[in-house]
Amino acid sequence: MSHSNTIQVIVSAIHQVTPLIKHFVLRAADGSPLPAFSGGSHIIVVMRGGNRVYRNPYSLLSSPNELESYEIGVRRGDPSRGGSVFMHDQVHVGMPLEIAHPVNLFQRDKLARKHVLLAGGIGITPFIAMMEDLRSGAALYELHYSVRAPEHAAFKDRLTARHGERVKLYYDSAKQLIDIEGLLARQPLGTHVYVCGPAPMIERVIQSARAAGWAESHIHWEQFNAPPVGVAFDVELAKSGITVTVPPDQSLLEAIEGSGVDAPYLCRGGVCGECKTKVVAVDGTLVHHDHYLSADEKALGAFIMPCVSRATGKKLVLDL
Amino acid sequence: MLITGIKSKPVYTPLAPDVVGHTHLLVGFGVGGDPLLRLVGELAGSGSTRSSRQLYYVSDPDLRLASTSAIEAADAGVIKLYTDTQALLTDFRATLERSIMGTRLYVAGPEAFMGLVMRIAAEFNLNRDEIRAEECGSQARRVHCIHCRTQTENVRTNIVTCVGCQRWLVVRDHYSKRLAAYMGVNIDAEVPGELPPIQEVFV
Numbered sequence: 001m002s003h004s005n006t007i008q009v010i011v012s013a014i015h016q017v018t019p020l021i022k023h024f025v026l027r028a029a030d031g032s033p034l035p036a037f038s039g040g041s042h043i044i045v046v047m048r049g050g051n052r053v054y055r056n057p058y059s060l061l062s063s064p065n066e067l068e069s070y071e072i073g074v075r076r077g078d079p080s081r082g083g084s085v086f087m088h089d090q091v092h093v094g095m096p097l098e099i100a101h102p103v104n105l106f107q108r109d110k111l112a113r114k115h116v117l118l119a120g121g122i123g124i125t126p127f128i129a130m131m132e133d134l135r136s137g138a139a140l141y142e143l144h145y146s147v148r149a150p151e152h153a154a155f156k157d158r159l160t161a162r163h164g165e166r167v168k169l170y171y172d173s174a175k176q177l178i179d180i181e182g183l184l185a186r187q188p189l190g191t192h193v194y195v196c197g198p199a200p201m202i203e204r205v206i207q208s209a210r211a212a213g214w215a216e217s218h219i220h221w222e223q224f225n226a227p228p229v230g231v232a233f234d235v236e237l238a239k240s241g242i243t244v245t246v247p248p249d250q251s252l253l254e255a256i257e258g259s260g261v262d263a264p265y266l267c268r269g270g271v272c273g274e275c276k277t278k279v280v281a282v283d284g285t286l287v288h289h290d291h292y293l294s295a296d297e298k299a300l301g302a303f304i305m306p307c308v309s310r311a312t313g314k315k316l317v318l319d320l
Numbered sequence: 321m322l323i324t325g326i327k328s329k330p331v332y333t334p335l336a337p338d339v340v341g342h343t344h345l346l347v348g349f350g351v352g353g354d355p356l357l358r359l360v361g362e363l364a365g366s367g368s369t370r371s372s373r374q375l376y377y378v379s380d381p382d383l384r385l386a387s388t389s390a391i392e393a394a395d396a397g398v399i400k401l402y403t404d405t406q407a408l409l410t411d412f413r414a415t416l417e418r419s420i421m422g423t424r425l426y427v428a429g430p431e432a433f434m435g436l437v438m439r440i441a442a443e444f445n446l447n448r449d450e451i452r453a454e455e456c457g458s459q460a461r462r463v464h465c466i467h468c469r470t471q472t473e474n475v476r477t478n479i480v481t482c483v484g485c486q487r488w489l490v491v492r493d494h495y496s497k498r499l500a501a502y503m504g505v506n507i508d509a510e511v512p513g514e515l516p517p518i519q520e521v522f523v
Contacts, residue, residue, distance in 0.1 A: 111445050187421045190445030213342040213422025215449040 120197020224269030284313010
């Protein structure tokens, strides 16, 4: 179910847009238009590096109106995992890659009267596509984009050229901070807030919106957690009758896939809930890293999200 | 059967404070005044300020028990009394234009009244988690003729004559939030005049 629907693409251009971010342009290998998507969607890029397969989610930043190519921005991340390092160091123009169909877990609310978008660093990518959708709509919109320093402001010129005054930049280096509380304290009825960026920024936006009395249906956020590195452990797949070892730098989902078992997934970032798996038995502790299960569900330990979560202890048995 | 088992029929629940909101708009008609007064007390008890509570109320001339003096004495920063629903709706729309995120809406009264209020709220993208509604008073329905699109007010019977095209309509449970009305469909198209028994069902 998870691997059957991939699309073969060719890397047609690569640009180093900031010291840490590379911009990739992908075209269908057979030259046909790519599947339609809406702003906020992401794809999974499958990277086959030696004896290891990486599957990382990246937001599409190209215009949903242009399907000749997809564009993604990749920030060079923690080298201990390697997916983004592979994209930066191994991927070259002309190279074939495999991607999964776009999925949107960060959609704009189509009935909103106003959209307030807050981006931190590489969190800008879903908004670039979303703002193309917003540009042709009737609702008001504005982007507040925070980066470390001017040289880190990826896609700044493209955004200001398309959206002008609606884009506001903030540089940490110049001590410019988004006044999140002030911004959310006086918005007209029907405003929706969207945030994508580092975890503390997301948390602050959610808390500020709640403190200003916002109802949950108006608060939207997306954060793909890279699967954290942990301690190696064994997992027994009850239905398949096999046991696999999950190494420190692989996710549970990757280890399951490596054993040849086709487990469900969509976001690979602990957000969507698609990979929710029943825990049959655990001798040790589940280490939940997802944003999907509630605190109660995590405490109960009946389910785990294998895309980002792990276990410690002697044994974990899953209903797979 | 045409008339029942349709999921679009709204479900209402007794009003309770939503203390996350910073401004509370209370809108009612007729006997809806009682739950609103109860809610004003609960909101006051939950620590909200008097100025955060705004009360908009239409007294029902048909009701002996409409106690407007209790409404006038309510513990709210804004109290507006109307004898006409349209006047309330005009003020309510102007209030929403000025309102900011963090506002909550509470509606109480007959469904035919609440539907009009909630239709305006929807224009301002107030969602289900920002609106609470308690149904009380007459069950009479506003019926939208699917043939001539005229709305017949105050329908108490399962079958009614459309005030627009004079067709006999059966009143369905199919409710449109956009129209704030139930759908009425011609019942005697095959054999004109052949009707099931007409009964008073929405009292």
